[in-house]
Amino acid sequence: xxxxxxxxxxxxxxxxxxxxxxxxxxxxxxxxxxxxxxxxxxxxxxxxxxxxxxxxxxxxxxxxxxxxxxxxxxxxxxxxxxxxxxxxxxxxxxxxxxxxxxxxxxxxxxxxxxxxxxxxxxxxxxxxxxxxxxxxxxxxxxxxxxxxxxxxxxxxxxxxxxxxxxxxxxxxxxxxxxxxxxxxxxxxxxxxxxxxxxxxxxxxxxxxxxxxxxxxxxxxxxxxxxxxxxxxxxxxxxxxxxxxxxxxxxxxxxxxxxxxxxxxxxxxxxxxxxxxxxxxxxxxxxxxxxxxxxxxxxxxxxxxxxxxxxx
Amino acid sequence: xxxxxxxxxxxxxxxxxxxxxxxxxxxxxxxxxxxxxxxxxxxxxxxxxxxxxxxxxxxxxxxxxxxxxxxxxxxxxxxxxxxxxxxxxxxxxxxxxxxxxxxxxxxxxxxxxxxxxxxxxxxxxxxxxxxxxxxxxxxxxxxxxxxxxxxxxxxxxxxxxxxxxxxxxxxxxxxxxxxxxxxxxxxxxxxxxxxxxxxxxxxxxxxxxxxxxxxxxxxxxxxxxxxxxxxxxxxxxxxxxxxxxxxxxxxxxxxxxxxxxxxxxxxxxxxxxx
Numbered sequence: 001x002x003x004x005x006x007x008x009x010x011x012x013x014x015x016x017x018x019x020x021x022x023x024x025x026x027x028x029x030x031x032x033x034x035x036x037x038x039x040x041x042x043x044x045x046x047x048x049x050x051x052x053x054x055x056x057x058x059x060x061x062x063x064x065x066x067x068x069x070x071x072x073x074x075x076x077x078x079x080x081x082x083x084x085x086x087x088x089x090x091x092x093x094x095x096x097x098x099x100x101x102x103x104x105x106x107x108x109x110x111x112x113x114x115x116x117x118x119x120x121x122x123x124x125x126x127x128x129x130x131x132x133x134x135x136x137x138x139x140x141x142x143x144x145x146x147x148x149x150x151x152x153x154x155x156x157x158x159x160x161x162x163x164x165x166x167x168x169x170x171x172x173x174x175x176x177x178x179x180x181x182x183x184x185x186x187x188x189x190x191x192x193x194x195x196x197x198x199x200x201x202x203x204x205x206x207x208x209x210x211x212x213x214x215x216x217x218x219x220x221x222x223x224x225x226x227x228x229x230x231x232x233x234x235x236x237x238x239x240x241x242x243x244x245x246x247x248x249x250x251x252x253x254x255x256x257x258x259x260x261x262x263x264x265x266x267x268x269x270x271x272x273x274x275x276x277x278x279x280x281x282x283x284x285x286x287x288x289x290x291x292x293x294x295x296x297x298x299x300x301x302x303x304x305x306x307x308x309x310x311x
Numbered sequence: 312x313x314x315x316x317x318x319x320x321x322x323x324x325x326x327x328x329x330x331x332x333x334x335x336x337x338x339x340x341x342x343x344x345x346x347x348x349x350x351x352x353x354x355x356x357x358x359x360x361x362x363x364x365x366x367x368x369x370x371x372x373x374x375x376x377x378x379x380x381x382x383x384x385x386x387x388x389x390x391x392x393x394x395x396x397x398x399x400x401x402x403x404x405x406x407x408x409x410x411x412x413x414x415x416x417x418x419x420x421x422x423x424x425x426x427x428x429x430x431x432x433x434x435x436x437x438x439x440x441x442x443x444x445x446x447x448x449x450x451x452x453x454x455x456x457x458x459x460x461x462x463x464x465x466x467x468x469x470x471x472x473x474x475x476x477x478x479x480x481x482x483x484x485x486x487x488x489x490x491x492x493x494x495x496x497x498x499x500x501x502x503x504x505x506x507x508x509x510x511x512x513x514x515x516x517x518x519x520x521x522x523x524x525x526x527x528x529x530x531x532x533x534x535x536x537x538x539x540x541x542x543x544x545x546x547x548x549x550x551x552x553x554x555x556x557x558x559x560x561x562x563x564x565x566x567x568x569x570x571x572x573x574x575x576x577x578x579x580x581x582x583x584x585x
Contacts, residue, residue, distance in 0.1 A: 051409060076411040087402040091325055103317035104410035148406075 002065070004029045004156055004188045005050065010059035012045050019045040021211040022059070027156070032182065032189045034202030034219075036293075038301060042211040043192055044160075050190075051158060052076060064155045077105060080149030084161040086141055090134040094125060094144050097133060098151060105152035119147040122184060123177055139170035143177060150181070156188045157181075163198065175201065196293040205293065209301045223291040226299050229268035231275065232287040233261050241281040248278030314412030318420025319427065322391065326428045340383045340436055347379070347501060348372040348443060355502070373445055374545050377455075377527040378500030380433045384463045385520060387432045389491055391425030392470025396480055418471060418577040425467035430460045447531050455530045458562065462523040465565050468572030475579040493518075500524045503546035516551050519568050522561040525549050529558050 003026035012020040020042040027033045037043045048054035050061055052072045061068035064078040088097050095116065102112045120126045123143035133141060142162065149157055159178070163171040175198060182189060193199050199219070206216040215222060235241040238261050242254055245263060249271055253264040265271040268288045276283070298304050326333065347355075352371040398404040407417060437452060473486055495501070497511065498520035507515060515521050525547070534547060542548055549556055 053409060073411040076409060081409050083402070083405060085402050085405075087406040089321070089325075089403050090401070091328060092321070096324060100317050100321055101406070101410075103313050103320075104407065104412055106313055106411070 001029055003027060004064055005033075005190070006062040007046075007050070008060045010046065010049060010061060011057045012042075012049060012054070013057045018211050020049070020056075023208075023211075023213050025206055025213060025216055027188060027190060028203075029155075030182075030186050030188055031203040032191060032201060034199040034205035035190060035192045035208065036196065036199055036205055036297065037208035038303060041208045043208055046208070047158065047160060047190075047192070051079060051081060077152060078155045080152065080154035080157045082142075082145050082149045082157065082159045082162050084164055086145070088133045088141060088145060088148075091132065093130050093132050094120070094136075095129045097144065098148055101148050101151050107152050115151055115153075119150045122150070122181055123147045137170075138166055139173065142166065142170075142174060146174075146177065146181070150185065150187070154187065156190055158190045160192050161194060162191070163193065163195065171195075171198070196297060199293055207297060207300050215296070215300050219293055219296075222293070222296045226264070226291045226295055228264060228266040228291075230289055230291055230295060231263040231265060231268055231272060232285075232289070233263070233275075233283055234259055234285050235261070235279070235281045235283045237281050241279055241283075244278050244280060245275055248274055312416075314410070314416040315420040315423065318407070318412075318417060319424040322394070322421070322424030322428060325394075326391075326431070336383075336387060336432060337435070339386065340379050341439075343379050343382065343501070344372075344376070344439065344443070347375050372443055373447075373532060374503070374528070375501060376440070376443065376445060376447075377531045378498075378524050380436050380459070381462070381498070381500050381520065381524045381527050382495050383436055384429045384433050384459060384523075385466050385494060386491060387429035388425050388463045388466035389470040389473070389486070391428050392421060392467045393474050393483060393486075394425075395421060395471070395474045396477065396483075400480065414581045415577050418580050419573065422464055422467045422471055422573060422576070425470060426460055426463040429463035429467065430456070433459050433463070448533070451531050451533070455527055458523075458526055458530065458565075461562070461569060462527075462565055465519065465523075465569035465572060468569055468576050471576035472572055472579055475576060475582075494520045497521075498524050499528075499546050499549075503544060504549075505543070505546050519565065521549070522556075522564055526558055526561045526565070 005027035007023060007025050010020055010023050011018070023046070035043060035047070045054065049056045050063065050068060052068050052075050055069065063075050066074040066078060068075050089100070092100075098116045098119070099112065101107075102115070107115060116129075117126070120129060123146055125140065125143055125147065128136070128140065133144065136144065146157075146159075146162070162178070163174055166174065178189070179201065181187065191199065191202060199205055202219060204216065204218050205222065206213050207222075208214070215225075217225075233241070238256055238259065241261055242256060245252060245254060245261070249263075249265065251265075252271065252275075255262045263271075263275065272288060276286075294304065348371070352375075355371040395404065398407070434456070440447060440452075473490075477483075477486065493514075497515050498504075498518050499515070500520070504512075504515050504521070528545070528547060532545075532547070534542060537545070537547075549561075
């Protein structure tokens with residue numbers, strides 16, 4: 001199957017700096033593609049180029065068979081965009097917002113009413129149809145934006161930090177809607193988020209840093225690449241504990257962070273008893289876990305995403 | 312076309328929804344009518360009357376009413392076009408800009424929306440005609456409508472051009488003070504533009520609002536029934552640097568001005584939002 005998005009040799013340079021440096025990647029039809037990276041990595045620049053909002057310095061982008069530089073209108077009809085910030089007209093009702101969108105995207109007149117009903121159902125806002133958007137909660141506005149992004153039957157839905165600024169419960173709900181949507185419309189999703197646990201739902205993730213894509217694979221494969229498990233322990237004297245573990249298990253990778261000793265080993269079952277036996281320093285807590293995308297991000301960029309975000 | 316229609320329709324929906332704005336926008340013209348029509352009319356009439364030696368024939372309220380309608384068109388057109396700055400601030404502009412509609416359609420849709428809103432405001436002012444005891448003919452009021460729309464479209468184009476040049480709502484007040492107010496006062500909308508100092512006369516003749524106001528007066532006021540002295544006193548025989556202008560020329564000038572501004576606004580809009 002042809003990839004729905006195909007990016008080749010994409011580069012964007014500003015006067016002094018190269019924001020995006022010769023990147024290539026494909027997004028397959030129907031997958032959830034997580035696009036991760038610290039601020040300033042070139043993520044937004046890349047997305048803006050894919051969405052035809054910014055002209056690349058060089059390279060090519062194909063979406064749904066259309067060339068993003070030459071067939072802007074066709075590309076724009078093929079994609080739906082959910083921005084970080086609210087872009088609804090709050091003085092209008094939900095229905096009026098959706099109707100305007102139908103007109104902007106030339107949804108055939110005969111299908112508008114049915115389509116509006118359909119998307120409102122997906123996001124559970126059917127009964128709020130005729131309410132003004134300024135009476136909506138943050139979560140409802142987000143849902144309405146997702147509904148709006150779907151109206152014109154896009155092939156790819158871009159979700160740029162869709163849960164930013166929402167409380168955890170609303171965030172969890174929103175992901176339920178997004179997954180429901182994927183099932184129902186079999187739509188491709190291009191997702192960016194700062195919450196890496198949310199990116200776990202991706203079929204594949206790409207990690208971008210300093211203008212380049214440094215890793216691209218399924219979340220599981222990326223975690224496997226890290227090799228093994230993580231043993232986190234804290235003790236009364238982390239430095240002493242570190243020396244003791246190093247002596248007992250020379251092949252372990254050890255980092256100290258926030259008063260926690262993070263020990264990476266190939267197989268936690270085999271090493272945990274050895275490590276515990278080797279420790280004379282009293283242990284105050286112990287946690288053994290499989291790597292998460294946070295660990296993957298840390299391993300590839302050398303930073304945690306929360307630190308990177310503060311750069 | 313659908314895109315132009317959508318943008319136009321949104322402006323109208325919002326206009327009718329925002330009751331405060333709808334109501335508030337009439338305070339200014341009504342205030343002007345009260346001050347100029349009530350307070351100043353006696354003075355103006357005796358002044359103009361004696362100057363022209365025309366005696367009784369000068370009805371100041373009849374003179375100033377089309378000017379105040381024109382003023383309403385000017386203010387509403389400019390402010391409505393400036394709503395695109397608000398759209399930028401509140402994020403909605405992004406929804407429009409990423410859609411497949413062309414930049415030209417966005418500019419034209421906004422211009423037509425602002426012009427329609429302004430024309431509706433002008434028409435609502437017509438309701439005051441019987442209250443003020445004025446006697447414009449129905450025919451002349453119907454005849455002036457298309458011109459009001461054309462004039463409002465030109466002014467909306469101007470508003471759009473300004474909106475694409477200024478970045479914030481703070482620039483708003485400044486625009487009103489340095490542009491809108493002088494455009495009203497130096498247009499013959501509120502007092503006849505006769506015997507002005509030479510430098511001011513130049514500004515008056517360069518001000519497009521002058522010609523819009525003049526056309527509206529010529530259509531609405533029954534010019535032929537007035538004596539030549541009164542016509543002169545009302546400043547209805549407008550000449551540009553010694554050459555008299557006809558109404559057709561003025562209408563063509565406003566149409567050309569509208570076309571030019573749409574072009575400039577579209578161009579500037581594309582550059583600002585590429």
